[in-house]
Amino acid sequence: MKKNKQILIAIALAVVFALCAAYGVYRILEPQRTTIYVFNDDYTTGTQVTADMLTPVQADASVIVAGGTADASSQFITSAEYRDMLQSGNSLRIDVAKGMPLMTSMLSLIGGNRIEMTMQSTAIAVTVSVDGVTGITNDLGPGARVNIYVTYGASGTTLLLENMRVLAVNKTTTNDIISATIEVDNSEAIKLIEAANRGTIYLGLVNGNGYQSVLEPNTDDEQDAETPDADLENLPTGDPSVLEDEPAPETSPAPETSPAADATAAPATSPAPEAPEPEADAQ
Secondary structure, three states, X not given: OHHHHHHHHHHHHHHHHHHHHHHHHHHHHOOOEEEEEEEOOOEOOOOEOOHHXXXXXXXXXXXXXXXXXXXXXXXXXXXXXXXXXXXXXXXXXXXXXXXXXXXHHHEEOOOOOHHHHHOOXXXXXXXXXXXXXXXXXXXXXXXXXXXXXXXXXXXXXXXXXXXXXXXXXXXXXXXXXXXXEEEEOHHHHHHHHXXXXXXXXXXXXXXXXXXOOOOOOOHHHHHHHHHHHHHHOOOOOOOHHHHHHOOOOOOOHHXXXXXXXXXXXXXXXXXXXXXXXXXXXXX
């Protein structure tokens, strides 16, 4: 009887030990969990992220990234960063849909609209008026790469900028394009605005991946592009039609007056050699 009791105690201890071991293994093998946040609805680029837009959910603490594993906090906003994120006033840099998890790559400290979120940090957005012809097609959309040409009336057309990125396209309710917003730097912005004010802008669609620059090796085009601007600077209006009177700068009569100046200079030097001759006779 006593022996049976010892056996029962041993079995009970073994069971308890087995349960403890199983629980320990389970805790070791169980994936660690963390809290991430998903969107409650669809939101557009530039929307400031607030607490009422998000719902907390449990997820694995480790995620697979590029064939390896990484901590979830390196990709998603977790409970550790949630409060700081709300206080910093982050905005969305992309459109999001309901149920999407909030990722760190979706956020930007720079608020603004959809265009601002897609721009390079040092870029400038300039909008020019175009139509279905000068703007290539009514189907032109953001992300397209274009060359920008400018026509100055009778002076012809020149390539102003090349391989520029279209940030946005403004259309009417009937899908007719009326303007295009181009990503440029400061110097390009000045050129584009001047050209738009003094001439007519045409866009030319290019393949951004295979396009080869032609402006850099061909400096003559740049000089030609500057000529109409220089001629128009002193005009009271920016009407390109006045360029038809450009023969006025061909003041070739100016060189014709230069012989007169040479003639006056020649007699001035001729008396110098004549002066020594009387001295020779006196000796």
